[in-house]
Amino acid sequence: MRALRLAWLTVVRQPARSCLGILGVAAVGALLFDMLLLSRGLILSFRDLLDRAGFDVRVVASDTLPFNGPRLEDATALARLIASLPEVEAVQQVRVADAETASGDFRRRIEFVGADPQARPMWTIVAGQDIAGRGEAALVINRHLAETLRLSPGSSMSLTGRCGEAQGAPPLAFTVAGIAEFPFDTATADTVAGALSAAGRLCGRTTEDTADLLVVRSRPDAGADAAAAAIRRARRDVHVVTSDDLVQQFNRTQFSYFRQISVVLATVTLFFGFLLIAVLLTVSVNQHLGEIATLRAIGLTRRRVVSGIVWESAMLVGAGGILALPLGTALSVWLDRILRSMPGVPTDLHFFVFEPRALVIHALLLAMAAIAAAAYPVRIVAALPIAATLRREAVS
Amino acid sequence: MVFQPTMTAAFLISVALLTQASPTAVEPAGILITRQLAESRGLTVGSVVKLATDPAGAHARLFRVDGIYEPTPDPMHFAQPQLDARMHLPDLLALEAGMPDERDRRGVTSINVALSDRDAERFALDVAARVPGLVGRATSAPDDRTNTFIVVERFHLAIAIVTVVGSAVFLLALMVMLVDERRSTVGILRLIGFTRRRILLQVFIEGAVIALAGAAAGILFALASQRLFNGFFQWRYDTTLVFLRITPSVVWRSLAMAVPFGIAASLVASWTFLRQQLLALIRR
Amino acid sequence: MTPIVEARSISRVFPMPAGPVTALRDVSLSIAAGDYLGVVGPSGCGKSTLLHVLGCVDVPTSGMLLFHDRDVGSLADTERSRLRLREIGFVFQRFFLLPMLTAAENVELPQAEAGAPRAERRRRTMELLEYVGLAARADHRPSELSGGEMQRVAIARALANRPRLLLADEPTGELDQGTGEQIATLLDRLHADGTAVVVVTHDPAIAGRARRLLRMRDGRIVDEAPR
Numbered sequence: 001m002r003a004l005r006l007a008w009l010t011v012v013r014q015p016a017r018s019c020l021g022i023l024g025v026a027a028v029g030a031l032l033f034d035m036l037l038l039s040r041g042l043i044l045s046f047r048d049l050l051d052r053a054g055f056d057v058r059v060v061a062s063d064t065l066p067f068n069g070p071r072l073e074d075a076t077a078l079a080r081l082i083a084s085l086p087e088v089e090a091v092q093q094v095r096v097a098d099a100e101t102a103s104g105d106f107r108r109r110i111e112f113v114g115a116d117p118q119a120r121p122m123w124t125i126v127a128g129q130d131i132a133g134r135g136e137a138a139l140v141i142n143r144h145l146a147e148t149l150r151l152s153p154g155s156s157m158s159l160t161g162r163c164g165e166a167q168g169a170p171p172l173a174f175t176v177a178g179i180a181e182f183p184f185d186t187a188t189a190d191t192v193a194g195a196l197s198a199a200g201r202l203c204g205r206t207t208e209d210t211a212d213l214l215v216v217r218s219r220p221d222a223g224a225d226a227a228a229a230a231i232r233r234a235r236r237d238v239h240v241v242t243s244d245d246l247v248q249q250f251n252r253t254q255f256s257y258f259r260q261i262s263v264v265l266a267t268v269t270l271f272f273g274f275l276l277i278a279v280l281l282t283v284s285v286n287q288h289l290g291e292i293a294t295l296r297a298i299g300l301t302r303r304r305v306v307s308g309i310v311w312e313s314a315m316l317v318g319a320g321g322i323l324a325l326p327l328g329t330a331l332s333v334w335l336d337r338i339l340r341s342m343p344g345v346p347t348d349l350h351f352f353v354f355e356p357r358a359l360v361i362h363a364l365l366l367a368m369a370a371i372a373a374a375a376y377p378v379r380i381v382a383a384l385p386i387a388a389t390l391r392r393e394a395v396s
Numbered sequence: 397m398v399f400q401p402t403m404t405a406a407f408l409i410s411v412a413l414l415t416q417a418s419p420t421a422v423e424p425a426g427i428l429i430t431r432q433l434a435e436s437r438g439l440t441v442g443s444v445v446k447l448a449t450d451p452a453g454a455h456a457r458l459f460r461v462d463g464i465y466e467p468t469p470d471p472m473h474f475a476q477p478q479l480d481a482r483m484h485l486p487d488l489l490a491l492e493a494g495m496p497d498e499r500d501r502r503g504v505t506s507i508n509v510a511l512s513d514r515d516a517e518r519f520a521l522d523v524a525a526r527v528p529g530l531v532g533r534a535t536s537a538p539d540d541r542t543n544t545f546i547v548v549e550r551f552h553l554a555i556a557i558v559t560v561v562g563s564a565v566f567l568l569a570l571m572v573m574l575v576d577e578r579r580s581t582v583g584i585l586r587l588i589g590f591t592r593r594r595i596l597l598q599v600f601i602e603g604a605v606i607a608l609a610g611a612a613a614g615i616l617f618a619l620a621s622q623r624l625f626n627g628f629f630q631w632r633y634d635t636t637l638v639f640l641r642i643t644p645s646v647v648w649r650s651l652a653m654a655v656p657f658g659i660a661a662s663l664v665a666s667w668t669f670l671r672q673q674l675l676a677l678i679r680r
Numbered sequence: 681m682t683p684i685v686e687a688r689s690i691s692r693v694f695p696m697p698a699g700p701v702t703a704l705r706d707v708s709l710s711i712a713a714g715d716y717l718g719v720v721g722p723s724g725c726g727k728s729t730l731l732h733v734l735g736c737v738d739v740p741t742s743g744m745l746l747f748h749d750r751d752v753g754s755l756a757d758t759e760r761s762r763l764r765l766r767e768i769g770f771v772f773q774r775f776f777l778l779p780m781l782t783a784a785e786n787v788e789l790p791q792a793e794a795g796a797p798r799a800e801r802r803r804r805t806m807e808l809l810e811y812v813g814l815a816a817r818a819d820h821r822p823s824e825l826s827g828g829e830m831q832r833v834a835i836a837r838a839l840a841n842r843p844r845l846l847l848a849d850e851p852t853g854e855l856d857q858g859t860g861e862q863i864a865t866l867l868d869r870l871h872a873d874g875t876a877v878v879v880v881t882h883d884p885a886i887a888g889r890a891r892r893l894l895r896m897r898d899g900r901i902v903d904e905a906p907r
Contacts, residue, residue: 002792013780016668017576020569027562031555253475260632264625265555272559276566283573294776297737298790298837299765301758335554342547387738391728393774 003304007311010284018316021280025320025366026327028273033328033362034335034352035266041336041353042255043247049183049348050243053122055092055215056224058246059231063239067096067212072238075211082214087222087230092119093211095199098162099192103149110145110159110190113182114199121180122215123193128153128178136198138177142191146179153178159192161202169204184346258351270365273317277373281313285377292381293389306381310374317370321363329354425487426462432634433479434464447481449491457491459483469637471545477634564657571603571665579669592670599666600659607658611651618642618650682749683710684767684844684876685734690743691899692729703729704740705899713844716871717878718890726899727880728849734878735768735847736760765794769838769875773850775830777822783809783833784818790840808836812866828859835866839875846870848879852886864889 011018050056059082062069072078075093083091095114100107115122117131123140131138141151151157153176160171174194182191200208218227224242231240241249251259285292295305332352339351424444439445439461448456459481467478483491485504511519520532575582585595622640629639692704703726711717711734719727732738733745736752745752747763755763764770777786784805791801809815812832822830831851838846848867852860864886871877871891879886887893895903 009780014576017569017572020565020572024562024566024569027558027565031558031562256475256633260629269559272562276570280566280569280573283570283577287573287577290774290776291778294772294778295789296761297735297764297770297772297776298793299761299763299768299841300793301761303758304793331554331558335551338547338550338554343543385738387729387732390732390737390772390776393776 003308004311007308007315010288010308010312011315017280017284021277021316022320022323024276025273025317026323028269028276029321029324029362029366030328030331032266032269032273032365033324033358034332035262035269036358036361037328037332037352037354038262038335039259039266040355040358041351042258042349043251044353044355045348045350046250046255047243047247049346050246052124052183053215054120055090055122055217056243057216057218057228057231058241058243059214059216060212060239060241071095071210071212072214074209075214076209078235078238079211079214081234082216082231085227085230085234087218087227088216089219090119090217092116092122092215093196094122094213094215095196095210096212097199097202099159099202100162101149101157101159108149108190109162110192112159112161112199112202113191113193114196115193117195120217121193123180123182125178125180128176130180131177131194134175134177136195136201137172137174139174139192139194140178140180141176142182142185142189143179144185144188145190145192146176148190151176151179157192159202161204163203169202172198172201174198181348183348185348186344187347266365270369273366274369274373277313277317277369278376280316281309281374281377282380284312285309285380289380289384289389290393292384293386293393296384296386297390302382306378309378309381310371313370313374313377314367317366317373321366324362325359422458424458424460425483427459427487428463428465428482429461430467430478430480431464432467432477433481434461436477436479440464447491455491457487459487466636469635471637474633474635474637560653560657564661567657567661568665571661572668575599575662575665575669582666582669586670595670596663596666599662603659603662604655606662607655608651610658611654614654615642615647615650683712683746684715684748686710686746686749687734687740688744688746690733690740690745692726692733692738693741702899704733706743707899707901708743709894709901709904711845711876711878713876714871714874715876715878716867716889716891717876717894718887718892719878719880719894719896720882720887721896721902725896727896729899730896731847731849731878731880734845735770736763737770765790766841767843767845769835769840769843769846771831771834771838771846771848771851773853775822775827775834775854777830777833777837779822782819782821783814783825783829783836786822786833787836787840790837794841796841804840805836808839809833811839812836826859827855828862831855831859831863832866835863835870839870843875845876845878848877848881850880850882852881852883857885861885 059072059078060069061072075095079091079093082088092115097112097114099110099112101110102108113122117133117138121130121132121140125140126143127146128140131140139157141157146152149157155176157174157176158171159174161169163169174192180193182189182193185191196211216227216231218224224244228240228242228245231238292305296302336350336352339345340347340349427445427447429439434440437445441461441463443461445459445461446453446456447459448454465482467480470478489504509519516532516534516536520534523532524530582595586592619642622642625640626638630636687707687709689706689708690704691702691706694701694703705726707726707730719730721727729738733740736745736747736755739753747767752760752763777783778789781789787805787808788801791804796804806815806818809818812835814829814832814836817825817829817833822833825833831854835846835848835851838848846867851867852863855863860883864883867877867879867886868889877890879890881887892904892906894901
């Protein structure tokens, strides 16, 4: 009769208590699992969005975030210089302009992304065609705009630049070539993409050679860090960030709150789970001291009896932990939906992202909690005075 | 009351270069800087600094630090260090004038208005009608920032719901065990002639006392934790923002949940035993 | 012949908040193979404490306890557990069967702990249950057995690993007279089959069947007489 079997029999002899203990661990374990998903979810999702564009280095004029600072001057020459570096596979200029279009009686504000039509696009076509080879009047628009204005491939669209003091430039006519998904679009964003030159023409600045951002793809054998270093050597006056740098920067600032909250909640949750399993086991042991003393009296070693307690803890926490996974997954979908409704959050950005590492850490943490929870009841059992307990049980 | 031609308040400037400089013959204009900026750059009251909007430092102007202030924490940006400076509006406009691309100049982005009669909504409508293109908004009106906090509140509420469910399950498990310990006592009472109702009344009273005591202990623990959490996050983000606050409403809501849960758990657990045959209760 | 157990001037003092309580004072005795010893005395005279010390469940405060010439006091807890497992069988007043195991499983438990193979365990278990007249109740849980039946299962469990010594603490204390007689008869049979038996009892039926009777008072042996 091994300790495992005895532990199993102890657990099943009181099914209500055991089921409640397992359910409680499941609830706590689900929350713990979700906090582990949250701890790196934003970083993984953000990284995925950055990688989706297909570029791993970004060049801007200053150390502010892209599109928030001054523009790069002589962008074409700069792009040519960067493209000539051996570590670089491709470079693309990106220029963003504010525009608007008529929507009934209102003017609808649009973000116009200008990029080289021949280069690999940073967006994903979901209907129609891309702008490549279709001239300066071709546009791709995002789903939200297409649904709101009931546009489809082939539709016409007129855009007017919002150019500050240069307001007054004539509207430009475009043709919708396709509908695309833009990685960083929010649910209500209205985004279009077109030729780089069209971005300048919106405000009547056809001769200006500036760009908000250069996106660079490094050669696979060189890597982003080598490409970034080469660009910095070639042009010390620009600011170069790799995708890793951006992720780290966001991790330190914008995402840090969720990382902190996930650590705090995971700690509190784990402590809660440990405390309650410890109480369950302690009360259970105290209720069965007579049986435990009997086992010791008939010759079971202290180690054998103690291992039964540890197995009991492992069973409760193990069963609860397994049940926690589907519960936690469902809960994470719900929580993710809540957080993604925050204004300004890209629709494809997720807060809770599964990675196998989270499973492993979850299992390890629960295992530690199970062992820690068994510590006090184990101490009771190990130090149990057999004779005194038998005497007490005889007269109680 | 805030008027905003769609851009943010002009007191945050895009400082591309901030250096200490030697005092000159021309008295530099005075500015106020945040404590965080002062600490990060080793500045004190009286320090003379150069500010420019150009990344290369072109068209820089000298300013004298007249004071250091603790910024009002911005819950939307608490994770970013508040490296801000405040200057007179003419000085800011003069600084921006050096920017080559007028599209990068923000100009006046908002005007704060204090009303004598405090009817902000009516005033906003009136001005919008008189000056088309101007957007007025009462400072108490909800905006995107409010939506963000609503979402965060829903998130925390969801977490709280899961925690409460887990706690309720465990509470029931504990009550089942505690009632089981008193199985033979209950059996003897029933043998003597106590009715189920009488025993449940006793359980109810005990459950209420335990639930109240437990809830009170939990609230005291939460109050102590509040200091810890706020202390940690304020240190971590170098801010005076309060992240966690146990308000009377929170206390009452906790009591309103914990006490009925505790009583219900003890009643449910007791009833599962009282339903059993009397002899089953007293037999070992 | 070497006695199975020999107690030399053992004392057992229990420290209590109100002052130490001496349960055994300078007790010496020996138990040889084939002995049938009854221990009687008023409540609180130290009978159960003596049994616990003899059974290596408790350790004397002073004096020496030898089990097959080995000083029990110098043994580690694991070794004392092994002694209890293989050499000593215990029967308690309140049976102390594990409620979640069947009668057969309760009897199998010490054998499994001693490492007996499954087939051997099953065979021995049925043999013991037949010995105590409960083969038909092998798959019943303790809650489904009467008091006498539970005690008989407890005796079967105590005999599982063929102990040299059986210690019984008030084995009929919770049983009616008729059932107590059955237990007493069973103990007789055990003794006849070669097991040394020590019984603490208030029951005259059992005391009357013992070959030696020890009277205790205030932690001392006041009288020891063969019958």
